[in-house]
Amino acid sequence: MTDLTMIDAIRRALSRALEEDPDVILFGEDIGIDGGVFRATDGLMQRFGAARVRDTPLAETVIAGMAIGAAAQGLRPVAEIQFMGFLYSAIDQLANHAARLRNRTRGRLTCPMVLRAPYGGGVRAPEHHSESMEAMLAHIPGLRVVVPSSPARAYGLLLTAIRDPDPVVFLEPKRLYRALKEPVSEDADALPVDKAHLVHEGRDLTIIAWGAMLADARTAAETLTGRGVSPELIDLSSLKPIDRQTIRASVRKTGRCVIVHEAPLTAGLGAEIAADLAEHCLTSLLAPVIRVTGYDTVMPYARLEDRYMPDAARIVAAVQQVMEFA
Amino acid sequence: MTGSAALSPSECGVFLDAEGKVLRDLPDFALDSETLVALYSMMVTTRAFDAKAIALQRTGRLGTYASSLGQEAISVGVASALSEADVFLPSFREHGGQLWRGVTMQELFLYWGGDERGNDFAGPRHDFPICIPVASQFPHAAGVALGLLHQGAGGVAVAIGGDGATSKGDFYEALNVIGAWNLPAVFVISNNQWAISMPRAEQTRAKTLAQKADAVGLPGEVVDGNDVIAVRDATRQALERARAGQGGTLIECLSYRLSDHTTADDASRYRDDAEVSRHWKAEPLVRLRAHLVAAHGWSKEDEESLLRESRSETETAAERYLATPPQPARAMFEHLYATAPPEIAALAQEMGDD
Ligand SMILES: Cc1ncc(C[n+]2csc(CCOP(=O)(O)OP(=O)(O)O)c2C)c(N)n1
Ligand SMILES: [Mg+2]
Numbered sequence: 001m002t003d004l005t006m007i008d009a010i011r012r013a014l015s016r017a018l019e020e021d022p023d024v025i026l027f028g029e030d031i032g033i034d035g036g037v038f039r040a041t042d043g044l045m046q047r048f049g050a051a052r053v054r055d056t057p058l059a060e061t062v063i064a065g066m067a068i069g070a071a072a073q074g075l076r077p078v079a080e081i082q083f084m085g086f087l088y089s090a091i092d093q094l095a096n097h098a099a100r101l102r103n104r105t106r107g108r109l110t111c112p113m114v115l116r117a118p119y120g121g122g123v124r125a126p127e128h129h130s131e132s133m134e135a136m137l138a139h140i141p142g143l144r145v146v147v148p149s150s151p152a153r154a155y156g157l158l159l160t161a162i163r164d165p166d167p168v169v170f171l172e173p174k175r176l177y178r179a180l181k182e183p184v185s186e187d188a189d190a191l192p193v194d195k196a197h198l199v200h201e202g203r204d205l206t207i208i209a210w211g212a213m214l215a216d217a218r219t220a221a222e223t224l225t226g227r228g229v230s231p232e233l234i235d236l237s238s239l240k241p242i243d244r245q246t247i248r249a250s251v252r253k254t255g256r257c258v259i260v261h262e263a264p265l266t267a268g269l270g271a272e273i274a275a276d277l278a279e280h281c282l283t284s285l286l287a288p289v290i291r292v293t294g295y296d297t298v299m300p301y302a303r304l305e306d307r308y309m310p311d312a313a314r315i316v317a318a319v320q321q322v323m324e325f326a
Numbered sequence: 327m328t329g330s331a332a333l334s335p336s337e338c339g340v341f342l343d344a345e346g347k348v349l350r351d352l353p354d355f356a357l358d359s360e361t362l363v364a365l366y367s368m369m370v371t372t373r374a375f376d377a378k379a380i381a382l383q384r385t386g387r388l389g390t391y392a393s394s395l396g397q398e399a400i401s402v403g404v405a406s407a408l409s410e411a412d413v414f415l416p417s418f419r420e421h422g423g424q425l426w427r428g429v430t431m432q433e434l435f436l437y438w439g440g441d442e443r444g445n446d447f448a449g450p451r452h453d454f455p456i457c458i459p460v461a462s463q464f465p466h467a468a469g470v471a472l473g474l475l476h477q478g479a480g481g482v483a484v485a486i487g488g489d490g491a492t493s494k495g496d497f498y499e500a501l502n503v504i505g506a507w508n509l510p511a512v513f514v515i516s517n518n519q520w521a522i523s524m525p526r527a528e529q530t531r532a533k534t535l536a537q538k539a540d541a542v543g544l545p546g547e548v549v550d551g552n553d554v555i556a557v558r559d560a561t562r563q564a565l566e567r568a569r570a571g572q573g574g575t576l577i578e579c580l581s582y583r584l585s586d587h588t589t590a591d592d593a594s595r596y597r598d599d600a601e602v603s604r605h606w607k608a609e610p611l612v613r614l615r616a617h618l619v620a621a622h623g624w625s626k627e628d629e630e631s632l633l634r635e636s637r638s639e640t641e642t643a644a645e646r647y648l649a650t651p652p653q654p655a656r657a658m659f660e661h662l663y664a665t666a667p668p669e670i671a672a673l674a675q676e677m678g679d680d
Contacts, residue, residue: 025476051476057506062499065465066472069483073413073452073473092496096459097466103661105455106446110664142662165664194667241667 003181009151010040010116010172012184013158014078018048021076024162027054028063028080028116037082038118038177064090064115068098071113071167078162084119084171085128091136098167099142111167114158120212120262121309122175124302131299132211132263137169138240138272144168144193145240149214151182153237156191164193171239173211180215196243198250202232205256205322208247208273210236213260213310220315229323239269247273248280255286256322260310265293287325290318338580339549339556344608346616355562356555359622365406365554366614366624367632369398372422373611374636375431376585378644379421379438383589387648389440396552396584398422399610400516401486403557403579407565408484413470415454415463415485419516423486427453431643432650439647442657461491464500464513471509471574482568484561486514490521492535498542501576505542510568512561513576516551518583523596539576551579552610584609654679 004012017024026041032055035042045053056063060081067077081087094115101111121130137145146161146168148154154172161168191197199214200221209217214235221231232250236242251257257277259270270291277289292310300308341352355361376395382388394401397419405423408414414427421434428449437444437455445455454470457463467485474481491497492515504511515535519526532538539546545567549556557579564575582605586593593602618624656677659670666674 023476025472054507057499057503059499059503061496062465062468062503065462065496065500066469066503069415069466069469069471070473071469072454072466073470073477075473075476077469089495092459092462093465096462102664104442104445105661106442107661108446108451109454144663241669244669 001183001185004151004155004184005178005181006148006151006154006172007038007040007177009155009184010158011042011044012186013155013162014041015044015047016186017076017078017159017162018044018052023074024076024078025052025054025070026078026080027056027066029056029058029082031055031080036080038174040080040116060086060089061093064093064098067113067115068093068101068111071111072101072109076112076162078114078116081115081117083129084117084133085131087117087133090115094137094143094167094169095140099140102166103142110165112165114161114168114170116170116172118174118177119171120173120175121299121305122212124305127301130305132261132294134171134239135263135267135269138269140240142166143240144238145171146238147171147173147211147236149173149176149211149235149237151180152184152188153191153197153235155184155188157237159190160193163190171211175212176215194238194241194243196246197235197237198246199233199235202254203230204254205229205258205319206232206234206247206250206254207258207260207315207319208234208236209260210239211262213262216310216312217260217315219312220319223312223316224319229319231319236269242272242276244276244280248277251277251281252284255284257289258292258315258318258322259289260292260315262294262309264296265291266296268293287322290322292318337548339547339560340553341555341559342553342613342617344552344613346613346620348617352555353559353562355558362614362618362622363624365402365558366611366618367636368402368406368422368426369554369611369614370632371636371639372398372402372425374633374640375421375425375434378640379435380589382435382644388435388438390588390590391438392418392588393585394419394421396605396609397516397518397581399554400514400551400557400579400581402426403554404484404486404514404561407558407561408482410450411479411481412565413452413454413474413481413483414450415467415470415483416456417460417463417487417491417516418456418458419488420456420486424449424456431640432646435644435647436650441650441652443653461487461494461497463487464491464497467511467513468500468503468509471504471511472507474510480569481510482565483509483511484514484565485511486516488521489515489517489519489526489529489535490524491515492538493529498538501539501544501574502542504574505544508571508573511574512564512568513574514561515576515578516581517578518581520583520587520597522587522591534578536576536578544574544576546576546578548578548580551581552608552613554610554614581610582608
């Protein structure tokens with residue numbers, strides 16, 4: 001066991017995947033000699049060679065499309081989009097091809113690829129570098145969308161994603177890259193696919209969050225516990241598919257739910273979860289399901305980003321509203 | 327403006343002119359009767375398939391269909407140069423090439439009739455199905471080429487797209503990366519002078535589409551796409567270079583779309599019949615037949631029996647397609663993931679068996 005940051009854990013997972021499977025290859029912009037702009041691939045080109053850890057020309061559509069072709073040929077490409085704000089032009093390839101290659105060929109061709117991208121705000125990045133557009137990806141049938149919330153989860157989930165026989169978009173909350181350290185063992189198991197993660201149990205309400213929002217949700221949960229409220233905290237973790245069983249079971253038990261995401265409110269994933277709870281858990285609900293989210297506006301520049309992002313105080317306020325509902 | 331007329335034979339690879347006259351020394355494969363007859367037969371068969379597909383569509387028994395009328399030489403010429411281990415990534419007008427590779431007519435009918443099983447074809451199992459989002463197959467070809475390079479067995483990825491496709495960024499991004507990474511890939515442009523209603527001259531100010539290869543440092547060449555010998559020869563040479571580690575090639579094949587864009591299109595809204603008639607004079611079957619007659623003893627009987635056979639093959643395939651029941655509704659969930667998440671498995675179950 002070594003204490004690792006999330007970026008270290010991601011690098012270890014990539015390194016282990018490269019060691020264990022000769023079909024694993026990495027490519028993306030500046031991931032070779034530079035080790036990636038966040039250093040996720042630092043040293044990997046030197047260790048595994050430029051044929052397996054390769055810098056691409058600056059072209060997101062072909063990064064995604066090439067991963068599809070390589071995957072169909074039996075490789076296990078792990079491609080990097082430097083920032084999620086530049087992933088839009090790869091959506092064509094993800095939606096039209098990666099997510100449906102298996103389906104449209106009745107299983108003849110498959111697409112075991114991973115597309116990694118740092119996402120989200122909170123690091124004072126330039127314009128276009130802080131968005132959370134996970135809902136666009138989660139809307140695509142045939143894709144998996146996974147978000148880790150800690151170093152250990154990043155390690156286990158990335159191994160899972162790379163071993164998965166279908167395409168996975170792996171979104172890395174960059175605010176957490178170096179925010180905390182956690183013990184991660186070198187031979188840690190891959191974490192199960194398609195599963196939400198129960199962070200801690202509680203009695204009174206369920207808080208659902210993912211990625212960097214888990215940190216704020218944890219802080220909020222501590223405050224609430226101090227005030228005699230017992231929250232159950234769920235890390236959604238798999239945004240596509242959503243582990244509906246785990247969520248429903250929790251809300252059936254607690255009767256209340258607050259959903260937290262960094263992305264804008266409208267047509268965000270919180271809406272999907274709230275609708276699911278309305279459909280399946282109505283008689284268990286003691287209060288309306290409340291969403292604490294980014295606002296329906298363009299992600300503000302650095303000086304206002306803290307005012308945009310949900311934080312512990314907003315989560316606590318929402319929980320109080322839910323607890324006081326009568 | 328458009329068409330082979332824009333380039334003289336010296337600027338554009340061609341062996342047979344529109345009348346079938348031999349313009350220069352033929353490559354070895356084109357001296358062999360059997361090879362030429364095979365090429366000709368596949369072009370005739372493709373045309374028969376095309377006619378049947380349109381007839382089925384017009385009578386409500388097939389979906390919207392993209393005819394390859396007039397472009398048979400490109401698809402067949404390219405595919406005939408490939409080896410089994412190469413990977414073919416066709417656009418939606420490459421029926422001839424797919425048939426040459428071993429996809430069955432019944433599978434093609436199934437696909438165009440709206441059944442995914444048409445893509446689960448018998449032909450080379452590693453070939454891609456046709457690609458509808460224009461130009462998006464070129465990035466796949468780059469990735470396939472990367473895979474083939476890792477395997478080290480000399481395979482080459484060969485993608486075909488239209489003239490319209492060359493205006494898209496993904497075409498350029500893919501062409502650039504096969505150059506930058508020296509990947510074993512051949513990109514073929516089937517320049518039929520039209521992208522639905524957009525004529526080639528308005529698509530780009532570039533004199534040729536092949537010259538787009540200059541921008542990425544790859545060889546680009548123009549061939550007469552109505553001369554199957556020229557298409558196959560250019561492809562063969564490009565494949566040899568790719569196998570020898572000398573990288574990719576862009577080949578522009580000049581031809582003409584003699585049909586509507588698809589069965590849902592009415593080309594008379596945007597082009598003259600006179601233009602179409604003019605291009606009928608240069609279509610690819612006539613010249614090869616003339617050459618076969620002149621140099622290989624192709625007889626009236628040979629021709630008639632080929633037509634008979636291709637029609638009967640087409641009829642049989644169509645009957646088999648029409649007799650194939652649709653998949654049960656649950657099939658829409660069965661190949662979404664290798665292992666279905668619970669909610670997908672539940673949907674499949676709910677659909678039952680019909
Ligand atoms: C990305 C994309 N845009 C638009 C379309 C609709 N569309 C289908 S075919 C076509 C024209 C394609 O022209 P070209 O590349 O020359 O191929 P051709 O149809 O002539 O074979 C268009 C606009 C599409 N399928 N994909
Ligand atoms: Mg065209």
